[in-house]
Amino acid sequence: MKEFAVFWGCTIQTRFPFIEKSTRMVLDSFALPHRDIDGFTCCPEKSLVNNIDHAAFVVTAARNVALVDELDYDLVSPCTGCVSNLATVKCELNANPVEKDEVNSMLKEVGREFTGKAKLHHLVPFFHDTVGLQTVKQKIKRDFSGMQVALHYGCHMIRPSHALKNDNPLEPVKFDNLMAALGAKSLQFNTKLMCCGQGLDRIDEHENALHFARIKLKELKAIGADALVLCCPSCFLQFDNNQFLMEKEGEKFGIPVIYFTELMGLALGFEPEELGMNNHRVDCSPFIEKWEALKARPPKENGVQATLRGPSGL
Amino acid sequence: MLESSLNFKLLEMCSKCGACYNICPSALNLPGYDPRAVIADILEGNYEKWLTHKSIWQCLECHYCLEICYQHYGFESAMTAMRTVATKKGIYPPQVKRGWDMFAKTSRLGEPALPARKKFGLPEPKASGADEFKRLMAILKESREKASSGEEK
Numbered sequence: 001m002k003e004f005a006v007f008w009g010c011t012i013q014t015r016f017p018f019i020e021k022s023t024r025m026v027l028d029s030f031a032l033p034h035r036d037i038d039g040f041t042c043c044p045e046k047s048l049v050n051n052i053d054h055a056a057f058v059v060t061a062a063r064n065v066a067l068v069d070e071l072d073y074d075l076v077s078p079c080t081g082c083v084s085n086l087a088t089v090k091c092e093l094n095a096n097p098v099e100k101d102e103v104n105s106m107l108k109e110v111g112r113e114f115t116g117k118a119k120l121h122h123l124v125p126f127f128h129d130t131v132g133l134q135t136v137k138q139k140i141k142r143d144f145s146g147m148q149v150a151l152h153y154g155c156h157m158i159r160p161s162h163a164l165k166n167d168n169p170l171e172p173v174k175f176d177n178l179m180a181a182l183g184a185k186s187l188q189f190n191t192k193l194m195c196c197g198q199g200l201d202r203i204d205e206h207e208n209a210l211h212f213a214r215i216k217l218k219e220l221k222a223i224g225a226d227a228l229v230l231c232c233p234s235c236f237l238q239f240d241n242n243q244f245l246m247e248k249e250g251e252k253f254g255i256p257v258i259y260f261t262e263l264m265g266l267a268l269g270f271e272p273e274e275l276g277m278n279n280h281r282v283d284c285s286p287f288i289e290k291w292e293a294l295k296a297r298p299p300k301e302n303g304v305q306a307t308l309r310g311p312s313g314l
Numbered sequence: 315m316l317e318s319s320l321n322f323k324l325l326e327m328c329s330k331c332g333a334c335y336n337i338c339p340s341a342l343n344l345p346g347y348d349p350r351a352v353i354a355d356i357l358e359g360n361y362e363k364w365l366t367h368k369s370i371w372q373c374l375e376c377h378y379c380l381e382i383c384y385q386h387y388g389f390e391s392a393m394t395a396m397r398t399v400a401t402k403k404g405i406y407p408p409q410v411k412r413g414w415d416m417f418a419k420t421s422r423l424g425e426p427a428l429p430a431r432k433k434f435g436l437p438e439p440k441a442s443g444a445d446e447f448k449r450l451m452a453i454l455k456e457s458r459e460k461a462s463s464g465e466e467k
Contacts, residue, residue: 013439014424021434039443041421047375048413048423051397052406054318059454060421060447067443099316106453110446159377162386169381195339195376203371203407208344215343276434 001130003033004121005068007086009079010042011233018276019233022261023078023123025275029268030131030139034076039067043082047199050085061089062103065120066112074119076126078261080232083122084156084164090116091163122157124231124260125166128174133181140267143183146294147287149258150187150225151175152216152239154232155195175231178260182267189223191216198238213242217253227256227287229263244281256284266291320395322357324387329353334379334388340372347372349389356392365405370396421447 006027012019027034041060042049050057065086068075077083093100094116104114121129127136153172161169172193179186197212217239220228228239240257247253257280265275266288277284332350340347352364364370370393379388400406406414416423426439 010423013426014422015427017427017430017434017436020431020436024436036437036440038441039446040440041443041447042417042423044417045413045423048410049417051394051410052401052414054398055316055454055458056451058316059450063443063447063450102316106450106457109453110449112446155374155376155378160380169377193378195374195378197339197343197374199374200372202409202413203368204409205368205372208372212339212343 001033002074002119003035003071004074004076005037005071006034007040007043007064007075007077007079007082009077009082009233010045011081011237012079016233016236016259018279019078019236019259019261022259022265022270022275022277025270026261026264026268029265030135032131035073037067037071037073040064043079043085045081046085046088047202057085058089058092058099059103059106061086062093062114063107063110063112065090065116065118066107066114068118069113069115074121076121076123078123078231078233078259080122080154080156081234083120084159087120087163088160090120122164122166122231124157124178125174127264128178129166133177136178136181136264140182140264141269142267142295144179144263144267144291145183147183147226147291148185148187148224149179149227149229149263150189150220150223150255151179151192152196152228152230152232152235153193154230154235157231175260179229182263184229184263187223187225189219189225191219196232196235196238198234198242201238201242209238210242210246213238214246214251217243217246217255220255221253225255226290227258227284229258229260231260240281247282254286255282256280256287257282258284258287318395318398320356320391321387324385325353325357325392327385328383328387328389328392329357331384333384334382337378337382338389339376339378340374344372349373349393352396353389353392356396361396361399364396365400365403370400371407371410418451420444 008020044057044060093103107114153175158167158172159169167174176186194216197209200209230236236259243253262275262277272288335341347369355361373390373393375390379390380386421444
């Protein structure tokens, strides 16, 4: 497997270092050739930078990609936004040679060159396609059979598809397949692909952000999801933090919000505290306790096996 | 291209379709949000009234419209253009301004949380690219000034 640089992104490193922790534990457990490299900046965040200055968006992203191009690494990130933004710019430049030259003439002045050859992956499709689900199944120590989770894809893991080309942008399956490899049942529900709405908090519309969170959380409660599993730090902020804020106001949903790297870490045998799951604002213990209770339950085959081995009835 | 632009031909088609209106999360869940009205006004040349309207910021850039659009264009292109015009005129939600300032000043939207890193046993964060980023932004500014003074001549 080709060496790859991990692009952590601002949100994970600033607000959720425990997501970095669980990601590193998972990468190490699979002995994947991951590297940390100097010089990354913000990806940059599209909804902010691209709205204000498209050229600054393109040049900044191109420089980040140039850093991995130079080392002949690929790039992998546990953040959907980062991968989507970098891939959007990579695609734009590879499709527009004139613009690419223009960007490279600027990058040259700081000693960089964007070639656009590095592959950019989000960690979920990376596990699906590059590590392989068979390897995931072989590596885990205990699966999640008996647990039912609700997946939140995160818009930018799969869209825009012309740049990411990693799954069906309207009916994605790879995250579901990863859950199946971990033995968890992925519930199907109406708001599964609905945008989390965290962007509304970024434009000072907190009530509307809560409104979006509430729609999905209500449905999850109704269908009896054991947890909401997601793969994007902005979505995590929306469902963990905003759910907590609603709980404080007396509106309780009680849906644990779990990053996919934490779920993988649990399956690999790490303790919730080692993975930093006690740093979530919404309590994860209902999920952990249910899973522990399943462990205590005798295997289903016991009854049949015992009878088979017992004395004959005749 | 490096400077953003709007494709009026595609928008014209867009104004006659509206397929994305039925999957847009903001259109489905925020009363009064209707990008079709914005697009109709852009095509009429009456876009200015939207620059101060909250609607143009309520597009969540989930790219759902882009994916269902048979032109692979979508409302979001129009909304992004409106936001760009608004910010050029100095109109934006306060948080957007704060975010942009932090990005321009530090090259990031926040610095790694050092005490927490220590607690989790995470390695020292790698060197930031802030200095090179600032030089690059200065180069971009210079090239734009050169281009616009060329236009004037």
